[in-house]
Amino acid sequence: MTVEQKRVVATEIPGPRSVELHARKNAAVSAGVGTTLPIYVERAGGAIVVDVDGNQLIDFGSGIAVTSVGNAAPRVVERVREQVADFTHTCFMVTPYEEYVAVAELLNELTPGEHEKRSALFNSGAEAVENAVKVARSATGRSAVVAFDHAYHGRTNLTMALTAKNMPYKHHFGPFAGDVYRVPMAYPYRWPTGPDNCADEAFATFVEMTHAQVGEDNCAAVLIEPIQGEGGFVVPPPGFLPRVAEWCREHGIVFIADEIQTGFCRTGDWFACEAEGVVPDLITTAKGIAGGLPLAAVTGRADLMDAVHSGGLGGTYGGNPVACAAALGAIETMREEDLVGAARRIEAVMRPRLAALASRHPAIGDVRGRGAMLAVELVEAGTKNPDPNLTAAVSRACHAEGLITLTAGTFGNVLRFLPPLVIGADLLAEGLDILDAAFAASAAS
Ligand code: PMP
Numbered sequence: 001m002t003v004e005q006k007r008v009v010a011t012e013i014p015g016p017r018s019v020e021l022h023a024r025k026n027a028a029v030s031a032g033v034g035t036t037l038p039i040y041v042e043r044a045g046g047a048i049v050v051d052v053d054g055n056q057l058i059d060f061g062s063g064i065a066v067t068s069v070g071n072a073a074p075r076v077v078e079r080v081r082e083q084v085a086d087f088t089h090t091c092f093m094v095t096p097y098e099e100y101v102a103v104a105e106l107l108n109e110l111t112p113g114e115h116e117k118r119s120a121l122f123n124s125g126a127e128a129v130e131n132a133v134k135v136a137r138s139a140t141g142r143s144a145v146v147a148f149d150h151a152y153h154g155r156t157n158l159t160m161a162l163t164a165k166n167m168p169y170k171h172h173f174g175p176f177a178g179d180v181y182r183v184p185m186a187y188p189y190r191w192p193t194g195p196d197n198c199a200d201e202a203f204a205t206f207v208e209m210t211h212a213q214v215g216e217d218n219c220a221a222v223l224i225e226p227i228q229g230e231g232g233f234v235v236p237p238p239g240f241l242p243r244v245a246e247w248c249r250e251h252g253i254v255f256i257a258d259e260i261q262t263g264f265c266r267t268g269d270w271f272a273c274e275a276e277g278v279v280p281d282l283i284t285t286a287k288g289i290a291g292g293l294p295l296a297a298v299t300g301r302a303d304l305m306d307a308v309h310s311g312g313l314g315g316t317y318g319g320n321p322v323a324c325a326a327a328l329g330a331i332e333t334m335r336e337e338d339l340v341g342a343a344r345r346i347e348a349v350m351r352p353r354l355a356a357l358a359s360r361h362p363a364i365g366d367v368r369g370r371g372a373m374l375a376v377e378l379v380e381a382g383t384k385n386p387d388p389n390l391t392a393a394v395s396r397a398c399h400a401e402g403l404i405t406l407t408a409g410t411f412g413n414v415l416r417f418l419p420p421l422v423i424g425a426d427l428l429a430e431g432l433d434i435l436d437a438a439f440a441a442s443a444a445s
Contacts, residue, residue: 002043002045002072003043003044003045003046003048003050003056003071003072004048004056005045005046005047005048005424005426005427006048006056007048007056007057007058007402007403007427007430008054008055008056008402009055009401009402010053010054010055011053011054011055012400013037013039013051013055013057013399013400013401013402014037014038014039014040014051014053015039015051015052015053015054015055016053017040017051017052017053018038018039018040018051018052018053019038021038021040021052022035022038022040025038034168036061036406036407037399037404039051039052039053039055039057040052043072044059044067044071044072045070045071045072046070046071046420046422046423046424047059047070047071047419047420047422047423047424047427048071048427049071049404055402056402057402057403057404058402058403058404058423058427058430058431058434059071059404059419059420059423060398060403060404060405060406060417060418060419060431061404061405061406061418062418062419062420063292064261064287064406064418065229065261065266065287065288065373065418066287066288066291066292067288067291067292067420068264068265068266068287068288068291068330068334068339068372068420068421069288069291069329069330069333069334069337069339069420069421069422070291070333070420070421070422070423071292071420072292073291073329073330073333073422074333075329075330075332075333075336076290076291076292076293076326076329076330076333077329078329079325079326079328079329080293080322080325080326080329082325083099083321083322083324083325084322086321087321088320088321088322089317089320089321089322090321091316091317092121092314092318092319093311093314097321097324099319099321099324099325099328100121100319100321100324102324102328103119103121103295103297103319103324103327103328104118104119104120104121104297104299106327106328106331107119107285107297107299108299110270110271110331111270111271111280111283111285111299111300112271112273112274112278112279112280112283113279113280115279115301115302116301116302117299117300117301117302117305118299118300118302118305118306119297119298119299119300119305120297120298120305120313120314120318120319121295121296121297121318121319121324122286122295122296122297122298122315122318122319123294123295123296123315123317123318123320123323124154124286124294124296125153125154125258125260125284125286125287125296126153126154126155126156126159127154127156127296127315127318128260128284128285128286128296128297128298129153129154129158129159129162129223129256129258129260129284130154130156130158130159131298131313132221132223132256132258132282132284132298132300133145133158133162133220133221133223133256134308134312134313135254135282135298135300135304135305135307135308135313136220136221136254136256136281136282136304137220137221138307138308138309138312139254139303139304139307139308140220140221140252140253140254142217142218142219142220143179143218143220144179144180144181144214144215144218144219144220145162145179145180145181145219145220145221145222145223146180146181146182146183146206146210146214146219146221146222146223147162147163147164147180147181147182147183147222147223147224148164148182148183148184148185148223148224148225148228149164149182149183149184149185149187149231149410150164150165150185150187150228150231150232150234150409150410151163151164151182151185151223151224151225151228151231151258152164152165152169152225152228152229152230152231153223153225153258155169157176157177158176158177158180160173160176160177161176161177161178161180162180162223163230164182164231164410165230165231165410181209181210181213181214183205183206183209183210184202184205184206185202185228185231185234185236186198186199186202186203186236186237186240187202187234187236188235188236188237189234189365189366189368189377189384190384195237198236198237198240199236199237199238199239199240199243202236202237202240203239203240203243203244203247206244206247207247210222216251216252216253217251219251219253220253220254221253221254221255221256221282222244222248222253222254222255222256223256223258224241224244224255224256224257224258225257225258225259225260225261225262226241226257226259226262226267226271226272226273226275226278227261227262227267227272227369227370227373229260229261229262229373229408230261230408231408231409231410232375232377232408232409232410232411232413232414232416233368233369233373233374233375233408233414233416234368235368235369235370238276239276241273241276241278242276242277242278245278245279245280248281249281254281254282254304255280255281255282256280256281256282256283256284257271257272257273257278257280257282257283257284258283258284259271259272259273259283259284259285260284260285260286260287260296261287261373262373263283263285263287263288263289264285264287264288264289264330264331264334264339265288265334265339265340265342265343265371265421266288266343266371266372266373266418266421267343267369267370267371267372267373268340268343268344268347268370268371268372269340269371270334270340271283272370275370280300281300281301281304282298282299282300282301282304282305283298283299283300284296284297284298285297285299288330289327289330289331290323290324290326290327290330291326291327291329291330291333292326293320293322293323293326293327294317294320294323295319295320295323295324295326295327334421337422339421339422342372342421342422343371343372343373343421344371346371346372346419346421346423346428347369347370347371347372347374349425349428349429349432350372350374350417350428350432351367351374353432353436354367354374354376355367357376357435357436357439358376360439361439361443362381362382363378363379363380363381363387363390363443364376364377364378364379365377365378365379365384369416369417372417372418372419372421373416373417373418374416374417375408375414375415375416375417376414376415377409377413377414378390378391378394378413378414378415379413386409386411386412386413387413388407388411388412388413390413390442390443391407391409391412391413391414391415392407392412393442394415394435394438394439394442395407395415395438397437397438397441397442398434398435398438401434401437401438402434403431403434403435403438405417405435406418419431
C-alpha cells in the first residue's frame with residue numbers, strides 16, 4: 001500500500017486548495033450534483049483518503065460501500081493495469097471476452113443457492129435493478145412490482161419509482177414509471193406496536209396489501225434490500241425475509257434481493273440473505289463488486305434469466321473488460337484476505353463501542369446493522385422524533401477531525417458506518433474515538 005495508514009490533519013478541513021477547487025466545481029458542475037464533504041482527493045489507499053491539502057482522512061464511508069477491499073487495492077490495481085494495456089473495450093455484445101464470463105461464473109458460484117444460475121453485467125446499481133425487473137416481467141408475463149417503505153433502488157426513472165424517499169431523489173422529477181406498489185417495511189425501531197410484533201404484523205400487512213391492491217397474479221416481482229442502505233440500515237426482524245421469499249415462491253412471484261449495498265462481504269456474509277438462509281430468485285449487485293470500478297450485475301435462476309429473448313439485455317459498456325478485471329481482483333482479495341471474517345471482526349469492535357456511546361447519549365435511539373454495515377439513529381432524547389440537525393452536526397464534527405462519515409435515513413437522522421473491510425484495528429479505534437468526541441461536543445452544544 002503506497003498510502004500510509006495514518007490520519008493527518010494538516011489544515012482546516014476542507015483546506016485552502018479544496019476550497020479553491022470547490023469554487024471551480026460550483027462554477028462548472030451542475031448544482032444538482034451535491035457533495036457530502038468537499039475535500040478534493042489526491043490519492044487514496046486502504047482506509048485512508050489523502051486530500052490536496054495534505055490531510056489524510058480515515059474512511060468510514062468507502063465511497064458509499066464500494067471500496068470494501070480498500071481503496072486502490074493491490075490486486076485490483078494490478079489486474080486493471082494489465083487489462084487496460086491489453087484492450088479497453090470491444091463491447092461484449094459485439095465481440096466477447098473471457099473476463100466477463102469469469103465474473104459471471106464467480107457470481108453464479110458465490111450468490112446464495114445451489115441451483116443453476118446465469119448472470120448479466122451492467123454499469124450501475126440502478127441499471128441492475130431495472131434489468132432485474134425486466135427479467136422478472138419477461139419471465140412471468142406480469143408487470144406489477146412491490147417495493148417497501150424506506151427503500152432505495154436508484155435514480156433512473158423506474159428506480160426512482162421504486163425508491164421511497166422524495167428529497168432529494170424524486171422531488172420535481174416525476175412522472176414516474178407505473179405499476180409500482182409500496183408496502184410498509186419491517187422496521188423494528190419504528191414499528192407502531194413495538195419491535196416484538198414487527199415480523200408478524202409486517203408480513204401480514206405485506207400479504208394483505210399485495211393481495212388486495214395488486215393481486216398475486218399481476219405481480220411480477222417483490223423487490224427488497226435485505227438490510228436497507230440509504231433508508232437507514234433498517235434490519236428486518238428475524239423471520240420476515242424468509243416468509244416474504246416463501247410467499248413469493250408460492251405465488252410464482254420473483255423475489256429480488258437488492259444486495260447492491262449489502263453484498264460482497266459487507267455484512268459478515270458474502271451476501272446478507274445468507275444470514276437467514278434466504279435464496280433469492282434474482283439478486284442485484286454493484287458497489288463492492290469491483291473495488292471502485294463501475295460494474296453491476298443481475299444473477300439468478302437460469303430459467304428466469306434465460307427467459308429473455310436474445311439481445312433483450314445489455315448495453316454498450318455493461319461488463320466493460322477493465323471493470324471485470326477489477327472485479328476479479330476484488331473477489332480474489334475478498335477470498336484471500338477473508339473479508340467475511342474481517343467484517344465480523346469489525347462488528348465485534350464497533351458494536352460494543354456504539355452501544356456504550358448510546359448508553360451515554362440518550363439522543364441515540366437505536367444501534368443497528370450487521371457486520372461492517374452499522375448505524376446509529378438519532379432522536380430527540382426521550383422521544384422517537386428524528387433529529388436530523390444533531391445527525392448533521394455530529395457528522396460535520398467528525399469531518400473536521402479527519403473522519404469521513406455518511407448520513408442516511410428517510411428522516412436524515414441516521415449516521416452510518418461503512419469502513420473498508422481491510423481497515424486496521426488502530427484506524428478503526430481512532431475513528432471511533434473521533435466519533436465519541438464528536439458526540440460529546442455536538443450533544444453538549
Ligand atoms: N440499490 C441499493 C440498495 C443501493 O444502495 C444503491 C446505491 N446507493 C442503488 C441501488 C443504486 O446504485 P447506483 O448508485 O450504482 O445506481
